[in-house]
Amino acid sequence: MANIAQATREASATPFQRGIKEALYAGAISFGLFFLFIGLRTDQNIRNELILVPRWGLLAIVVGLVMLGRFVYVAYGQPFMARQKIVNVASGLLPDSVATRFFKLPYFIASLVVVGLLMVFAGSLDGIFGPALAGYMRFFRALAIIYALASVMFYFRAFIQAHFSALGIGVLVAYPIVVVVALTLISGSMAGGFQGSLKWVDNFGIQILIYVMLAWGLNIVVGLAGLLDLGYVAFYAVGAYAYALLATQLGWSFWILLPVAGIMAAFWGVMLGFPVLRLRGDYLAIVTLAFGEIIRLVLINWREVTNGAAGISGIPKVSFFGLISFNVSDPNYIAKVFGIAQSGAYYKIFLYYLILGLALLTAFVTIRLRRMPVGRAWEALREDEIACRSLGINTTTTKLTAFATGAMFGGFAGSFFAARQGFVSPESFVFLESAIILAIVVLGGMGSLVGIAVAAAVMIGGTEILREMEFLKAVFGSDFTPELYRMLLFGMAMVIVMLWKPRGFVGSREPTAFLHERKSVSSSFTKEGHG
Amino acid sequence: MQYFVQQMVNGLTLGSIYGLIAIGYTMVYGIIGMINFAHGDIFMLGAFVALIVFLTLTAMFYSVPVVVALLVMMVVAMLMTSLYNWTIEKVAYRPLRGSFRLAPLITAIGMSIALSNFVQVTQGPRNKPIPPMVSTVYNVGGISISLKQIIIVIVTVSLLALFWYLVNKTSLGRAQRACEQDRKMAALLGVDVDRTISITFIMGAALAAVAGTLFLMYYGVVAFSDGFVPGVKAFTAAVLGGIGSLPGAMLGGLLIGFIESMWSAYFSIDYKDVAAFSILAIVLIFLPSGILGRPEVEKV
Numbered sequence: 001m002a003n004i005a006q007a008t009r010e011a012s013a014t015p016f017q018r019g020i021k022e023a024l025y026a027g028a029i030s031f032g033l034f035f036l037f038i039g040l041r042t043d044q045n046i047r048n049e050l051i052l053v054p055r056w057g058l059l060a061i062v063v064g065l066v067m068l069g070r071f072v073y074v075a076y077g078q079p080f081m082a083r084q085k086i087v088n089v090a091s092g093l094l095p096d097s098v099a100t101r102f103f104k105l106p107y108f109i110a111s112l113v114v115v116g117l118l119m120v121f122a123g124s125l126d127g128i129f130g131p132a133l134a135g136y137m138r139f140f141r142a143l144a145i146i147y148a149l150a151s152v153m154f155y156f157r158a159f160i161q162a163h164f165s166a167l168g169i170g171v172l173v174a175y176p177i178v179v180v181v182a183l184t185l186i187s188g189s190m191a192g193g194f195q196g197s198l199k200w201v202d203n204f205g206i207q208i209l210i211y212v213m214l215a216w217g218l219n220i221v222v223g224l225a226g227l228l229d230l231g232y233v234a235f236y237a238v239g240a241y242a243y244a245l246l247a248t249q250l251g252w253s254f255w256i257l258l259p260v261a262g263i264m265a266a267f268w269g270v271m272l273g274f275p276v277l278r279l280r281g282d283y284l285a286i287v288t289l290a291f292g293e294i295i296r297l298v299l300i301n302w303r304e305v306t307n308g309a310a311g312i313s314g315i316p317k318v319s320f321f322g323l324i325s326f327n328v329s330d331p332n333y334i335a336k337v338f339g340i341a342q343s344g345a346y347y348k349i350f351l352y353y354l355i356l357g358l359a360l361l362t363a364f365v366t367i368r369l370r371r372m373p374v375g376r377a378w379e380a381l382r383e384d385e386i387a388c389r390s391l392g393i394n395t396t397t398t399k400l401t402a403f404a405t406g407a408m409f410g411g412f413a414g415s416f417f418a419a420r421q422g423f424v425s426p427e428s429f430v431f432l433e434s435a436i437i438l439a440i441v442v443l444g445g446m447g448s449l450v451g452i453a454v455a456a457a458v459m460i461g462g463t464e465i466l467r468e469m470e471f472l473k474a475v476f477g478s479d480f481t482p483e484l485y486r487m488l489l490f491g492m493a494m495v496i497v498m499l500w501k502p503r504g505f506v507g508s509r510e511p512t513a514f515l516h517e518r519k520s521v522s523s524s525f526t527k528e529g530h531g
Numbered sequence: 532m533q534y535f536v537q538q539m540v541n542g543l544t545l546g547s548i549y550g551l552i553a554i555g556y557t558m559v560y561g562i563i564g565m566i567n568f569a570h571g572d573i574f575m576l577g578a579f580v581a582l583i584v585f586l587t588l589t590a591m592f593y594s595v596p597v598v599v600a601l602l603v604m605m606v607v608a609m610l611m612t613s614l615y616n617w618t619i620e621k622v623a624y625r626p627l628r629g630s631f632r633l634a635p636l637i638t639a640i641g642m643s644i645a646l647s648n649f650v651q652v653t654q655g656p657r658n659k660p661i662p663p664m665v666s667t668v669y670n671v672g673g674i675s676i677s678l679k680q681i682i683i684v685i686v687t688v689s690l691l692a693l694f695w696y697l698v699n700k701t702s703l704g705r706a707q708r709a710c711e712q713d714r715k716m717a718a719l720l721g722v723d724v725d726r727t728i729s730i731t732f733i734m735g736a737a738l739a740a741v742a743g744t745l746f747l748m749y750y751g752v753v754a755f756s757d758g759f760v761p762g763v764k765a766f767t768a769a770v771l772g773g774i775g776s777l778p779g780a781m782l783g784g785l786l787i788g789f790i791e792s793m794w795s796a797y798f799s800i801d802y803k804d805v806a807a808f809s810i811l812a813i814v815l816i817f818l819p820s821g822i823l824g825r826p827e828v829e830k831v
Binding site: 029032050278282283286287289297300301432435443485499503 | 560566568579580582583584586587590611614615618622623626627630631633634636637638640641642643644645646648649650651652653654655657659660661662759763766767770774801802804805808809811812813815816819820821
């Protein structure tokens with residue numbers, strides 16, 4: 001009864017009143033949460049003793065922002081979303097969707113004009129607006145470019161959806177070329193174009209593709225076979241150290257060591273697989289987590305071989321199958337072979353295509369394996385282990401092949417990582433990495449390769465973009481470092497995306513085996529991670 | 532022999548802290564079947580709250596009796612972490628309760644990342660040392676037992692007694708056990724499931740806060756990243772004892788504490804964590820549902 005009475009009272013209150021009430025609640029809770037952590041800061045004084053520095057102003061701002069956000073959401077956001085679902089009585093139609101209201105031709109033209117104007121005056125921005133405002137202007141320009149691109153994509157959305165994979169691969173193949181050409185045009189010289197492309201190809205392209213490949217590899221274990229693995233980074237570490245050690249000690253080439261690293265990682269996958277065969281669900285999760293930690297701790301403590309926490313440096317670069325080298329001192333250095341100017345960008349672009357190839361190999365193998373008996377056995381295992389066993393599937397070999405295949409791709413990615421960095425240390429293989437990879441798999445909608453790639457681009461690309469937000473210094477003062485907030489925002493984004501789309505970005509499945517016709521099913525019909 | 536007993540004492544201290552955290556893991560797992568990855572960071576938050584309260588106390592009063600200081604630190608830490616865990620449950624886990632199994636796990640990992648980085652951003656990345664609060668050491672037959680260790684064991688034992696009473700003798704505990712067995716049936720019989728789950732999170736957080744305060748008192752230092760390793764070990768302890776079983780969590784915690792201190796004493800301190808994790812794997816091979824866990828019976 002109490003519930004009903006409360007419900008009617010809630011309904012009779014206007015959204016504005018409810019907004020005020022909810023904002024007060026949110027303010028009280030956030031004050032409670034933050035007043036010790038934001039209101040007071042522990043700092044060291046000259047005598048190295050801890051003292052407390054009060055920051056009540058900052059606390060007031062944060063609490064105020066929380067209250068404002070909650071108020072706007074309850075008073076305007078929720079009623080707006082409710083209205084979107086109500087059919088107009090006169091026309092019998094639903095209101096225009098937010099996207100069609102947001103992307104309109106006049107806005108598109110306006111954004112093009114803004115981009116054009118700011119591009120033309122790019123050089124003299126500092127002179128006109130002063131350095132602080134110019135930063136805002138560049139940010140504004142970036143927003144306008146993004147908006148224009150998004151409008152184009154929105155206009156062609158049906159076409160993009162129909163040919164997503166082909167278009168995606170096309171964009172990925174063209175990406176470094178486009179970046180170099182665009183930057184050459186902007187800076188006016190080839191050398192400038194290559195130099196400027198370093199950041200875009202390396203920080204965004206290669207970084208995202210490594211995570212795409214790792215997530216696709218983990219997808220075999222978690223998404224297909226349904227075995228929850230929290231220690232995937234261990235195989236990444238095995239691959240990286242296999243390449244680092246064998247290349248520095250024996251001087252073997254990357255192209256020999258790539259399969260070797262894959263085989264070693266797969267071997268460790270089987271080693272992990274054996275003890276956990278009998279475990280289910282969360283017991284499996286904790287043992288894989290423990291396995292990941294054991295590998296990392298051994299790498300730290302086995303100093304004679306791994307050089308401990310200091311890591312291994314001076315790992316040789318990859319060559320183009322031994323024909324073209326990327327070491328400046330070699331006689332077959334790329335610049336000497338082709339007679340062009342020296343630049344570090346060639347190596348990065350080569351690495352970009354290498355990791356793109358490796359990632360596509362992972363996707364190709366996954367797609368083909370799903371059609372083979374072993375792939376079907378994985379998916380059957382994920383759905384129901386007992387039924388699987390009753391039908392005569394050997395669950396032992398099925399689980400072990402899943403672990404081994406997933407681990408092998410982790411090993412490939414690891415050896416690539418070692419070659420790219422030229423340096424490996426246990427610091428790169430912490431649990432956080434496993435968590436990020438798993439999060440990408442789940443956020444992408446487990447089992448969907450496209451969804452996983454999108455999730456990797458959004459999560460990794462999003463946090464990398466924060467490094468570029470220099471203009472924020474103009475807002476928050478010069479000691480403001482956006483990088484510091486990277487992982488905080490990453491964690492919050494994980495929560496928000498999961499709440500918004502609990503089934504991940506791609507929430508439907510195409511079954512691999514079907515009767516008469518192939519129909520997409522909602523992924524709520526599939527079970528996951530139930531080892 | 533003396534050395535062995537000494538290590539037993541050290542292991543007992545360490546194990547008590549792990550056990551207190553492990554209870555939070557196992558209770559949440561028992562009631563909603565999810566691994567609350569953020570629990571380790573709740574423990575770290577507890578230690579930080581205790582640190583800030585300690586600094587406030589020393590700044591406000593010239594000298595505070597240790598007992599009073601510890602009590603105030605514990606109570607404030609319990610309140611604060613309870614508020615945190617309550618909010619987290621409401622915001623990040625409750626909307627996903629009917630969803631598939633991995634969704635709350637991912638939000639929990641996200642919350643864990645967000646919490647530790649929140650503390651890093653607001654309090655700075657450095658280690659935060661405090662002057663030793665309690666430094667008395669007793670010598671009993673060649674074994675040195677510090678007052679800190681005695682405090683830890685006494686606090687743990689009295690909390691466990693209180694906790695045992697709450698779970699076994701009160702209507703709240705009965706509601707909790709009912710939800711653990713069958714949430715839908717409990718709801719049909721008039722148990723407020725949402726409220727019970729909230730209270731479970733609050734209880735877990737309060738125990739973690741006490742563990743955090745004791746951790747700060749024992750080691751005298753805390754950093755934003757200190758949630759992860761004790762968190763993972765406590766979770767290991769919970770699984771080792773049989774996840775979902777409260778005595779199992781305490782037993783697992785003590786076992787992990789003993790393994791660690793014995794291994795560091797007799798073999799090598801570098802590999803103590805490797806030993807703890809390896810023993811977990813070995814135990815699970817022979818007892819797939821932990822030492823005190825009920826074997827999972829699957830009906831077809």
